[in-house]
Amino acid sequence: MSAEVSSRVRTRPRLTGRRVGGLGITVLTWVVVFLFFFPVLWMIFTSFKTEQAAAQFPPSFITHLSFDRYATVFQRGMGLYLANSAALSILSTVAVMALAIPAAYGLSVRRVGRWQDLLFFFISTKFMPVAASIIPVFLLLRVIGALDNLWALGVLYVGMNLPLAIWMMRSFFAEVPYAVVEAAQIDGASYSRELWRVSLPIVAPGAAAAALICFIFAWNEYFLVNLLTAVVARTTPPFLGSFVDGRGQFLAVLSAASTIAVLPVIIAGWVAQKRLVRGLAMGAVK
Amino acid sequence: MTAVAASDLAETGTGPTINESRMERSERSFARKIVIPAFAVAIIVTQIPFLATIYYSFQNWDLARPEARSFAWFHNYAAVVTNGAFLPALLNTVVIVGSSVIVSLVLGLLLAVLLDRKFPGRAVARTLLITPFLVMPAASALIWKWSLLDANVGMINWAFGLVGIPPVAWNTDFPGMTVVFVLTWQYTPFMMLILLAGLQSQSGEMLEAAQVDGAGPIRIFRTMTLPHLRTYAELAILLGTVLMVQVFDPVNIMTGGAGHSKTLSYLLYERAFIGQQVGEAAAYGVVTVIVTIAVATVALRTLFRVFTEEGGGGR
Numbered sequence: 102m103s104a105e106v107s108s109r110v111r112t113r114p115r116l117t118g119r120r121v122g123g124l125g126i127t128v129l130t131w132v133v134v135f136l137f138f139f140p141v142l143w144m145i146f147t148s149f150k151t152e153q154a155a156a157q158f159p160p161s162f163i164t165h166l167s168f169d170r171y172a173t174v175f176q177r178g179m180g181l182y183l184a185n186s187a188a189l190s191i192l193s194t195v196a197v198m199a200l201a202i203p204a205a206y207g208l209s210v211r212r213v214g215r216w217q218d219l220l221f222f223f224i225s226t227k228f229m230p231v232a233a234s235i236i237p238v239f240l241l242l243r244v245i246g247a248l249d250n251l252w253a254l255g256v257l258y259v260g261m262n263l264p265l266a267i268w269m270m271r272s273f274f275a276e277v278p279y280a281v282v283e284a285a286q287i288d289g290a291s292y293s294r295e296l297w298r299v300s301l302p303i304v305a306p307g308a309a310a311a312a313l314i315c316f317i318f319a320w321n322e323y324f325l326v327n328l329l330t331a332v333v334a335r336t337t338p339p340f341l342g343s344f345v346d347g348r349g350q351f352l353a354v355l356s357a358a359s360t361i362a363v364l365p366v367i368i369a370g371w372v373a374q375k376r377l378v379r380g381l382a383m384g385a386v387k
Numbered sequence: 388m389t390a391v392a393a394s395d396l397a398e399t400g401t402g403p404t405i406n407e408s409r410m411e412r413s414e415r416s417f418a419r420k421i422v423i424p425a426f427a428v429a430i431i432v433t434q435i436p437f438l439a440t441i442y443y444s445f446q447n448w449d450l451a452r453p454e455a456r457s458f459a460w461f462h463n464y465a466a467v468v469t470n471g472a473f474l475p476a477l478l479n480t481v482v483i484v485g486s487s488v489i490v491s492l493v494l495g496l497l498l499a500v501l502l503d504r505k506f507p508g509r510a511v512a513r514t515l516l517i518t519p520f521l522v523m524p525a526a527s528a529l530i531w532k533w534s535l536l537d538a539n540v541g542m543i544n545w546a547f548g549l550v551g552i553p554p555v556a557w558n559t560d561f562p563g564m565t566v567v568f569v570l571t572w573q574y575t576p577f578m579m580l581i582l583l584a585g586l587q588s589q590s591g592e593m594l595e596a597a598q599v600d601g602a603g604p605i606r607i608f609r610t611m612t613l614p615h616l617r618t619y620a621e622l623a624i625l626l627g628t629v630l631m632v633q634v635f636d637p638v639n640i641m642t643g644g645a646g647h648s649k650t651l652s653y654l655l656y657e658r659a660f661i662g663q664q665v666g667e668a669a670a671y672g673v674v675t676v677i678v679t680i681a682v683a684t685v686a687l688r689t690l691f692r693v694f695t696e697e698g699g700g701g702r
Contacts, residue, residue, distance in 0.1 A: 127506040133498065138515040140572065141522060143542060144530045158540045159548070200428060203421035213418035219426065226433040228683035230633050232655045232672040234436030236443060236665060241436075260432025263425060292417040321523040323636045328660060338525035342640060345533065352534055359526035370521035371514050378580040 141363075148357035155353035170357035179340065179358060186336040189251055190319040193258035197266045197315050200259070202308065205270030206296045210282055220271065227264035231324060242329060251334040257325055262315040269314070269380045273307030274300060310376035313369045320366050337362045437676070443669035450663035463670035473671070476654040477678070479647050483563060484631045487570035488624055494571070495578025495623070496616075500608075502579070503586040520576040524569075528640035531569045532558055562642035569637045574630075578623045585619030586612065621689050628682055651675050 147155050149166035204223075208216045238257065239248075247253040277300050285299040301308065323338040330336070341362060344355040370377060444463050448456045467473050502513055519527070535542045536557040544554040557565050589612065597607050635652045642648040644657065655675060659668030 123504075123506070126501065126504070130501040130506060130512060131508075133501065134512045134515050137498075137572070137575070138518060139542075140527070140530060140535060141518055143534060144526075147534060156540055159545055160540070160542065200425040204425035207418035207420075207422035211414050211418045211421075213422045214415055216418075219422060223425070223429060225683065226429050228629050228679065229433055229437065230652065230672075230675050230679050231635075232633075232652055232675040233440055234433055235655075236659050236669050236672060237436040237439035239660070240665070257432060259428060263429055263432075267425060292414070296421070317521065321525075323523075323525045323639075327639070328656075338523055338636075341523075341525050341529055345529065352540070355529060355533060359523075359530055363522045363526050366523065367518055367521045370517065374514060374517055377517065378584050 141367075144356045144363075145360050147353055148360045150353045152350040152353045155356070156350045170353045171361070173354050174358045174361060177344075179337070179361065182335055182337045182340040183361070185251060185334060186320055186338075189255055189258065189334075189336060190316050193255045193262065193319050194312050194315045196255070196259045197262045198308065198312050201263060201266035201270050201311070202301065203296065205267050205274055206300065208267070209271045209274040210277065210279075210300060211292060211295075220268075223264045223267045225264075226260070235325075235328070239328065248329055249331045249334045254326060254329060254334060257329075258319045258322065261322070261325075262318055265318070265380060266311050266315055269311040269376075270304070270308065272379060273304040273311075277303050307376060310373045311380060313373040314377065314380040317366045317369055440669045440672045443665055444673045446666045446669075448665040450665055463666045464674075466667050467670045467674055472649075472654055473674070475647075476649050476651050479563065480632065480634075480650040480652075483566055483570070483648070483650060484628060484634065487567050487574060487631055488627050490567070491571045491574040491627065492578050492620065492624060494575045496582055496620075498575065498579040499582035499586055502583055516579060517576045519572050520574070522573070524573065524636040525640060527569055527573060528637040531572070531637075532565065532641045536565055536568070558641070562646035563648040565641050566634070566637045566648050569641070570631055570634060574627055577627060577630075581619050581623040581626075582616060585616045589615055618689075618692075625682070625685060625689055629679070632679060632682065651678070 148170055149168070150161070150164055151167070151169070154161050154164040207213045208220050213219065242248045242250070242253050281303070282295055282300060285295050290299060321338065322336075326334075326336045327339040330339075341355070341358055344351050344358055445458060445460065446456060447458070447462065498516060502509065502516070506512075534540075538544065538554060538556040538558065541557070543557070547554065555561070594607060594611065597611060602610075633652050634650055635656065638644060638648055638650055638653045639656070644653050649657075651671070652675065655668055655671040658664050658671060662668070
């Protein structure tokens with residue numbers, strides 16, 4: 102089974118009636134796609150309007166467009182939050198991968214005893230609601246003075262993404278032909294050389310996809326950062342809400358800030374989309 | 388929490404059958420060394436805090452009066468059951484998550500079927516369709532609330548107006564439904580991707596054979612495709628449920644728990660961090676975990692079945 106849409110060829114009878122029906126279905130498909138994508142499209146479009154135009158009803162489709170709202174967003178200090186988001190997402194992803202790559206190798210190629218139990222232990226932590234641990238974590242961070250601290254948040258993000266990364270990497274390592282590993286062994290390679298120099302290069306595209314997915318989840322995370330940070334370590338998601346202003350018009354500037362916030366992840370997701378499904382299905386679907 | 392359930396599940400699997408040789412022992416010790424760091428992090432970040440939560444749930448502990456802390460027996464659990472907030476929140480969670488899962492599964496199936504055929508721009512269509520799942524949930528919640536669902540300037544009411552339906556005050560009159568809208572929008576691509584993977588794993592030859600035998604497309608879909616999709620649909624439903632049960636972002640951003648939108652995770656947040664009742668909130672946490680275990684055990688079993696069918700390893 103392949104995740105690649107184009108890899109499957111199905112021959113269909115070429116009858117004129119079917120072709121017309123096919124055109125109808127294609128048009129229907131594109132209409133549905135447009136409707137689903139519309140909220141994103143509308144957000145981007147609104148971000149280029151003036152506040153007055155954004156608040157018009159019925160909505161204005163032809164209006165003066167400019168980058169002014171983007172300037173406003175940065176004047177309000179979005180730079181700091183984006184920097185925090187980037188630092189947190191990148192560092193926690195690096196740490197997750199540094200832990201997950203060896204662990205997944207030890208669970209799929211060079212196997213530790215009771216590897217199945219361990220694998221299911223890891224995935225079960227993903228299913229544990231954050232409600233199970235948030236109260237002691239909050240109290241502990243408060244006592245040791247680590248509230249509003251990016252490093253503390255980073256440790257929690259590592260715990261959050263670790264199971265997913267391990268499961269994804271396991272499913273990629275499982276596809277490395279064992280003969281390759283054996284050949285390296287016969288050539289006298291050490292176990293760690295086998296892992297880093299022989300197996301990892303083979304699964305590098307998968308590892309990149311796993312890292313991207315961890316990055317996406319860290320970048321989008323709201324609950325922990327909203328609760329555990331205030332000023333210094335605040336990231337983008339809770340900052341977006343600050344544009345909502347009961348007194349004035351804010352739709353255009355909110356749309357501009359949201360567009361900036363979602364863009365890195367949308368691009369990352371588009372790049373990783375072929376392997377996204379496997380990560381989302383915990384490696385159970387290829 | 389589910390560590391017990393997991394090991395219970397995994398026992399049915401087969402371990403390595405070859406006798407332990409010296410080389411295998413050194414292999415095992417290497418494997419242990421590389422697995423332990425990740426294992427330690429997972430224990431520290433998830434399991435130990437959970438044990439602490441269980442301990443707190445038996446304490447009388449008000450953050451505003453930290454000196455008056457004492458052992459509470461089952462007082463907090465009794466409070467959870469009797470104070471009247473838990474059952475409505477459980478019901479809200481079931482209704483919101485249940486309807487979001489069902490609607491996004493149906494829409495996801497429709498989209499997967501539409502995308503499982505060749506048409507101009509299919510790759511672009513697929514790329515655009517997965518976007519809602521990538522959009523930061525905080526941004527989706529804000530854009531849906533203020534730009535799409537707003538009673539005065541929202542695009543939904545504008546579209547309603549085009550076909551003559553009077554405007555609806557979504558955010559104030561139907562807060563629970565607005566959360567369902569956002570969750571459905573967000574998770575339909577998730578459902579679609581899993582179901583599409585299922586559709587594409589169907590044997591093309593079998594479908595062709597059925598076609599040659601004179602079966603119409605609807606009959607083929609009903610008698611061959613749908614049964615084939617069952618495992619994938621189960622997986623999509625369970626994973627979607629497990630992810631959505633924790634729903635917090637749209638509730639906090641869009642409704643603040645108003646109307647029928649107060650879910651379990653929001654209730655816990657409110658008790659612990661607004662109400663400062665550590666003991667009672669911890670009891671909510673433990674009960675939430677118990678509810679989740681029920682769902683997660685089924686999810687793990689399904690995952691395990693798919694996992695063993697796949698063969699589960701490189702050898």
